[in-house]
Amino acid sequence: MVDAVRCEKLVKIYDAGGQKVVALNGIDLNIKLGELMMLVGPSGCGKTTLISVIAGILDQDSGVCELFGKNVNVMSSKDKLQFRAKNIGFVFQAFNLLPSLNAAENVSIPLIINGEKRTIAERKAIEVLKQVGLGDRWKSYPSQLSGGQQQRVAIARALVHSPRLIVCDEPTSALDHTSGHNVMNLLKEVALHQDRALVIVTHDARIFEFADRIAQMDDGHIIKVT
Amino acid sequence: MNHIALKMLMGDKGKYLGIIMGLTFASLIMTQQPAIFIGILARTYSFISDTGLPDIWVMDEKVQFVDDIKPLQDTELYRVRGISGVAWAMPMYKGLLKARLADGTFQTCIVVGLDDTTLIGGPPIMLQGEISDLRRSDSVIIDVDGLNEKLNKPTADGKKIPLKVGDSLELNDRRAIVVGVAKVTRTFQSQPVIYTTYSRAKSYAPKERKLLSFVLVKADKGQDLGELTRRIREKTGLAAYTQQEFMDITYNYFIKNTGIPINFGISVLLGFIVGAAIAGQTFYSFTLENIRQFGVLKAMGTSNWTLLRMILLQAVLVGSIGYGMGVGLTALFGYAMRHTILAFKFPWQLLVFSGAGVSLICMIAALISILKVMRLEPAIVFKS
Numbered sequence: 099m100v101d102a103v104r105c106e107k108l109v110k111i112y113d114a115g116g117q118k119v120v121a122l123n124g125i126d127l128n129i130k131l132g133e134l135m136m137l138v139g140p141s142g143c144g145k146t147t148l149i150s151v152i153a154g155i156l157d158q159d160s161g162v163c164e165l166f167g168k169n170v171n172v173m174s175s176k177d178k179l180q181f182r183a184k185n186i187g188f189v190f191q192a193f194n195l196l197p198s199l200n201a202a203e204n205v206s207i208p209l210i211i212n213g214e215k216r217t218i219a220e221r222k223a224i225e226v227l228k229q230v231g232l233g234d235r236w237k238s239y240p241s242q243l244s245g246g247q248q249q250r251v252a253i254a255r256a257l258v259h260s261p262r263l264i265v266c267d268e269p270t271s272a273l274d275h276t277s278g279h280n281v282m283n284l285l286k287e288v289a290l291h292q293d294r295a296l297v298i299v300t301h302d303a304r305i306f307e308f309a310d311r312i313a314q315m316d317d318g319h320i321i322k323v324t
Numbered sequence: 325m326n327h328i329a330l331k332m333l334m335g336d337k338g339k340y341l342g343i344i345m346g347l348t349f350a351s352l353i354m355t356q357q358p359a360i361f362i363g364i365l366a367r368t369y370s371f372i373s374d375t376g377l378p379d380i381w382v383m384d385e386k387v388q389f390v391d392d393i394k395p396l397q398d399t400e401l402y403r404v405r406g407i408s409g410v411a412w413a414m415p416m417y418k419g420l421l422k423a424r425l426a427d428g429t430f431q432t433c434i435v436v437g438l439d440d441t442t443l444i445g446g447p448p449i450m451l452q453g454e455i456s457d458l459r460r461s462d463s464v465i466i467d468v469d470g471l472n473e474k475l476n477k478p479t480a481d482g483k484k485i486p487l488k489v490g491d492s493l494e495l496n497d498r499r500a501i502v503v504g505v506a507k508v509t510r511t512f513q514s515q516p517v518i519y520t521t522y523s524r525a526k527s528y529a530p531k532e533r534k535l536l537s538f539v540l541v542k543a544d545k546g547q548d549l550g551e552l553t554r555r556i557r558e559k560t561g562l563a564a565y566t567q568q569e570f571m572d573i574t575y576n577y578f579i580k581n582t583g584i585p586i587n588f589g590i591s592v593l594l595g596f597i598v599g600a601a602i603a604g605q606t607f608y609s610f611t612l613e614n615i616r617q618f619g620v621l622k623a624m625g626t627s628n629w630t631l632l633r634m635i636l637l638q639a640v641l642v643g644s645i646g647y648g649m650g651v652g653l654t655a656l657f658g659y660a661m662r663h664t665i666l667a668f669k670f671p672w673q674l675l676v677f678s679g680a681g682v683s684l685i686c687m688i689a690a691l692i693s694i695l696k697v698m699r700l701e702p703a704i705v706f707k708s
Contacts, residue, residue: 146703146706149706150703150706153623155622155623155701155702155703156701156703176627179625179626179627180625182623182624182625183624183625183626184625186625188620188623188624190620190706191706194616194617194620196328196331196332196335196617196620197335198331198332198334198335198336199328199331199332199335203327203328203331207328207621207624208624208625210325210328211325211621211624211625211626211630212625216327267706
C-alpha cells in the first residue's frame, strides 16, 4: 500500500539577508494512511517548513516528497494547485477563518475552490458542521464563536472536501486544556480513518497521547520517531 | 469565489465605506470642477448660441471673439446682401453701454440692436411681453437675471426691487422703457442684456462713424455654408464664420488668453491626485489587511488568476459605486445651482472622462494589490 507521505533526503535552505539558514537538512519521513503523526520540536527546528513542503505550498531545494505516490514538486503550478485543493485539508493555529463569512460559508470554501456550486457547497458544509457539533451555529460569524468553536469550524473546513491528508499547525495552542482535548478527540474520531492521514505540528505536550507516532525534530533533522 | 470576494470587501463596513468615499470624492472633484469650467467657457459663446436663426456671422476680420467688437460701416450690410447664396442678411449692434437707474447708480449692460423690421437675433425665450413689443417707442427687452440681480429700483421704504415691465431706465441720457422680459444664457461677465431695435441702439450708443457690429446671414436652402463663408470673405474682405466656427473661435480665445484652463486644470488634477491617493491607499491597505485571508485561499488551492479576478471584482464594484455616487452628487449640485449665477454644464464627454479617471485609480490600486497577492507565499498561513 502506498504511503500517504514519503519524504526522502529533504533539504530546504532559506536565504535570510544573505545568510543561508538550513531549515530542513536531509529529512526522511514516511506517514501511513490511517495514521496520526505528530511533529514536535523546539521553535525554529523546521517543523513548519516541513509541513509546508508536505502540504505542497513550499518547494524543497533537494530531495523527494511524495504524496500518495506522486511527486508534487515536479507538477506544474496548475496541477499542484488542483492536487492541493483536492487532497489536502488545513487546520491552522490561528484558525484563519475569514471573518466576514459565516461558519457555513467558511466551511464551504474548499468545495467552491474545487468547483462546487455555492448553494450545494453550503448545504454540504452545514452537514459537516453537524458532525463537529456546530449544526446550530452555521450562521454564526467567527467573532461570535469561542476559540474552541472556531477551531471546530476550521476542522470542518479541513474535512468538507474529503481530503486524503490533513495538515494541522498547532491546532490546540490557542485553546484551553478542555477545548484542546475536545478538538483532538474530534480530529481522531471524525477526521482520521483508513484512507486519510493526519500530520500535526505541535508544542503541546498535553496532546501527545493522541498521536500514533511522534517525530521529534531539531535543527532541521528528525532525531527520533517514536 | 465572487461571493467570497464581495463578502470580504463588505465585511468591514468602515473600510468599505472609506474606499467608497475616497472614490466618490475623486469622482465628484473630477466631474464638478470641470462641469463648472465647461459652464464658464460655454458662457463665453452663449450669445452666439442663443442667436439661433442665422447660419453665418459676418464681422471685421480682426475680431477675435464675440465681445471683441470692431464696428463696420452700414454699407457692408448691403454688400453682403448682394452675394449669391445669401437668403437674407440683417444688421446687429452689440455694445457695452451704461444704464442709469432710478436711484442714480449706473450699471454696464450689453445692448443688442436688432433689425428694425424683422427683429432677427432676438432673445431665445420670452418670459413676459412679445419680441414685437420692441416696435413700440423707446422699448427695450431685458434678460430676467439682469433684472433680478443688477437692474433695480428703490421702493418707498428704501428696499430695492427688480425693474418690471412698464418701468424705465436711461441709456446714454435717453429713456428706455421695459416692454418685455427674456430668458437668455448668462454671458461670461454676467452683465444684463438689453435688446432693442438696431436704429434705437444706434441712438443709445455714443456717436461713431461705424456702429454695425455683425451682419447675420441666412444661407439659401441647400447652400454649402463653407462655400458661402469663403465667398463672403472674398467679396467683402470681412470675416465670415458659421455659428459653430464663431463659437469655436470665441472659446479658443478664452482658452488661450485667460488663466481659466490652468486654474481649473490644477483643481481637477489635485482632486484626481487626492482622490486617487485616498482610494488607492485605502484599497491597498484593505488588501494588506486581508493578505492572510488571501494566503489561506491560496494555500487551499485558489489560483492566482482566481485571486486576481476577486480583487478586480472588488475594485470594479467600489469603483462603480464611488463613480456613481460622485457623478450623482455632481448632478445634484448642478441641479441645486441651476437658478444661481454659478456656471455649470455637464456634457456626456465629462462622464466618460471622469469614468476613465476613476477606472484608472481603481486599476492602479487593484494592480498594486494584485502584485502583492501574486507574490504572496501561501506558507504565510503557518505563521502565527
